Amino acid sequence: MTREIPDIVIGRLPIYLRELIRLAEDEGKINTSSHELGKRLGISSAQIRKDLSHFGEFGKQGTGYHINYLVTQLREILQLSQEWHVAVVGAGYLGHALAHYHGFEHRGFRISWIFDSDPEKIGQQMDQLVVLDVANLEKVIAENNVKVAIIVVPASHAQEITDRLVAVGVRSILSYAPIHLAVPAGVEISYSDPVIQLQRMTYYL
Amino acid sequence: MTREIPDIVIGRLPIYLRELIRLAEDEGKINTSSHELGKRLGISSAQIRKDLSHFGEFGKQGTGYHINYLVTQLREILQLSQEWHVAVVGAGYLGHALAHYHGFEHRGFRISWIFDSDPEKIGQQMDQLVVLDVANLEKVIAENNVKVAIIVVPASHAQEITDRLVAVGVRSILSYAPIHLAVPAGVEISYSDPVIQLQRMTYYL
DNA sequence: TAGATTGTTAATCGATTAACAATC
DNA sequence: TAGATTGTTAATCGATTAACAATC
Numbered sequence: 001m002t003r004e005i006p007d008i009v010i011g012r013l014p015i016y017l018r019e020l021i022r023l024a025e026d027e028g029k030i031n032t033s034s035h036e037l038g039k040r041l042g043i044s045s046a047q048i049r050k051d052l053s054h055f056g057e058f059g060k061q062g063t064g065y066h067i068n069y070l071v072t073q074l075r076e077i078l079q080l081s082q083e084w085h086v087a088v089v090g091a092g093y094l095g096h097a098l099a100h101y102h103g104f105e106h107r108g109f110r111i112s113w114i115f116d117s118d119p120e121k122i123g124q125q126m127d128q129l130v131v132l133d134v135a136n137l138e139k140v141i142a143e144n145n146v147k148v149a150i151i152v153v154p155a156s157h158a159q160e161i162t163d164r165l166v167a168v169g170v171r172s173i174l175s176y177a178p179i180h181l182a183v184p185a186g187v188e189i190s191y192s193d194p195v196i197q198l199q200r201m202t203y204y205l
Numbered sequence: 206m207t208r209e210i211p212d213i214v215i216g217r218l219p220i221y222l223r224e225l226i227r228l229a230e231d232e233g234k235i236n237t238s239s240h241e242l243g244k245r246l247g248i249s250s251a252q253i254r255k256d257l258s259h260f261g262e263f264g265k266q267g268t269g270y271h272i273n274y275l276v277t278q279l280r281e282i283l284q285l286s287q288e289w290h291v292a293v294v295g296a297g298y299l300g301h302a303l304a305h306y307h308g309f310e311h312r313g314f315r316i317s318w319i320f321d322s323d324p325e326k327i328g329q330q331m332d333q334l335v336v337l338d339v340a341n342l343e344k345v346i347a348e349n350n351v352k353v354a355i356i357v358v359p360a361s362h363a364q365e366i367t368d369r370l371v372a373v374g375v376r377s378i379l380s381y382a383p384i385h386l387a388v389p390a391g392v393e394i395s396y397s398d399p400v401i402q403l404q405r406m407t408y409y410l
Numbered sequence: 411t412a413g414a415t416t417g418t419t420a421a422t423c424g425a426t427t428a429a430c431a432a433t434c
Numbered sequence: 435t436a437g438a439t440t441g442t443t444a445a446t447c448g449a450t451t452a453a454c455a456a457t458c
Contacts (some may be wrong), residue, residue: 008425014404019385033439041385045439046427053441061440062434079407086403093302098399100298103383107400108407147410148403172406174399178308180224180246188406192397194303194379195312198291198353199219201377201393202284202313205352213449238415250415251451258417266416267458416457426447433440 009051015041016048017074024067033064080108087141087170089161090152091116091124091131094176098150099126109148113140137161141168151175162189214256215283220246221253222279229272238269285313292346292375294366295357296321296329296336299381303355304331314353318345342366346373356380367394 019041023029034045034052052058052070055077059065075081086109088095099114114126115134124131132140140146149170153161158177165173171187178193224246228234239250239257257263257275260282264270280286291314293300304319319331320339329336337345345351354375358366363382370378376392383398 006425010408011405013408014401015385017404018383018398018401022384035439042387044427046429047425049439049441050426057441059440060434061432062438064439077408078404079410080404084403084407084410093305094299097298097302101399103398103400107404109400109403148407150399171410172403174402174406178223179227180220182247188409190402190406192399192402193223193308194306194355194397195308195314196219196223197379197395197397198289198314198377199222199283199285199312200216201379201395202289202353203215203218203282204393205284205289205376211449240415249451251453252449254415254417255450262417264416265458266456267414269415414458416455418455419453421450421452423450424448426445428445429443431440431442434438 005054009054012043012047012051013074013078015043016051017071017078017080020067020071020074024071029067031064032067034059036064075108078108082108084109084148085112085144085146086110087112087137087146087149087165088114088152089134089137089149089165090114090154091118091121091126092152094152096126098152099129111150112144113146115140134161137164138168141165141170146170148172149174151177153177155179210259214259217248217252217256218279218283220248221256222276222283222285225272225276225279229276234272236269237272239264241269280313283313287313289314289353290317290349290351291315292317292342292351292354292370293319293357294339294342294354294370295319296323296326296331297357299357301331303357304334316355317349318351320345339366342369343373346370346375351375353377354379356382358382360384 023032034048038045038048058070058073088098088111091114095114099111113132114129115132115137116122117134121131122133147170149165151158151161155177158175158179159181162181166183166187173189175181176192181189183189228237239253243250243253263275263278293303293316296319300319304316309315318337319334320337320342321327322339326336327338352375354370356363356366360382363384364386367386371388371392378394380386381397386394388394
């Protein structure tokens with residue numbers, strides 16, 4: 001019987017991973033401790049050790065964690081050893097920004113396709129990509145066995161696009177549309193709506 | 206003694222607000238219930254009632270909630286009756302997308318300034334705005350008593366910009382830089398890093 | 411009135427933290 | 435060895451849910 005690992009724990013692993021890479025690459029550190037990592041992230045050292053303990057024993061008493069080793073382990077756990085090809089749906093300003101963003105590199109993802117329905121945009125070059133007709137969405141996704149997509153279409157079209165993506169096998173969706181989307185069990189969805197984030201903060205002003 | 210309302214409750218209020226507006230504007234509904242709202246958002250009706258109960262009694266037994274009334278109340282709670290002027294720091298692709306995004310309208314925010322350090326970009330028109338020299342950041346923020354900012358600069362500059370914003374009075378920051386930022390108590394910070402969100406989802410693939 | 415739904419209480423469930431033996 | 439830090443246990447803390455009297 002495999003223990004069910006809490007979602008909230010999974011959600012912190014990428015944060016640990018990002019900071020560990022920063023420690024190694026930007027600061028040239030070889031080792032770190034749960035205390036050091038926690039201090040930098042505003043997370044208790046106990047929580048970091050507890051989170052990691054769900055997956056194995058990665059540290060050594062007295063010396064802490066070898067950063068490169070822990071990075072490798074976290075990448076395995078999160079299935080980031082391979083590179084995931086990502087489809088972006090919507091070639092507006094935000095789709096444009098995503099197509100040009102280099103922050104995906106070496107972090108497990110590559111934007112490989114971008115779709116739009118506007119005849120003016122279809123065929124246009126965007127960074128390394130050419131904007132494809134969204135009419136071919138199903139064909140491209142299915143043929144390439146795409147599992148990850150980013151939705152940057154208007155709210156009015158987001159549910160339809162979601163349904164089409166899910167129907168042809170996409171199982172991880174990041175949506176920038178300001179709307180709650182319904183997805184079947186087994187499909188992960190994550191949202192990014194700047195207004196929602198700002199509205200939470202104005203409460204405290 | 207005022208009850209301390211959990212952060213996690215505050216975080217759900219904007220979600221409720223967004224869906225209530227959708228119910229009213231897109232579907233013409235006048236009333237709703239915690240059950241209906243919860244079903245649409247994938248949240249239990251008990252949680253919605255409990256969350257709202259922290260702030261008062263907004264519903265009626267038998268008939269539920271009058272949507273417009275609840276919307277008004279939530280806007281008051283979240284301090285969205287006024288419009289907050291927002292400074293965007295960074296006029297790259299993402300800053301460009303934010304400047305053109307119309308999703309802030311009627312939701313409590315207006316992008317009023319955009320800054321960059323690149324002489325090529327300073328002076329350029331972006332939607333209704335002109336790109337300002339980041340050297341004038343402190344002056345503009347202080348003179349206009351700006352409390353809310355969005356950071357879209359490279360990770361390498363994000364902490365410096367954060368410190369400068371905080372020093373002149375900004376207290377709510379939304380950062381798109383892929384890095385954890387240190388802020389003093391009393392300053393709220395929220396992050397948006399698409400890679401972090403994608404990495405959490407690939408665990409389940 | 412009968413049916414529906416609220417606001418709230420108490421119980422349950424789950425996450426975080428403190429503490430420490432083990433050990434590098 | 436002495437100091438440091440892990441992984442883990444138990445205690446604490448906090449959030450969610452079930453249930454229901456009140457009442458529209």
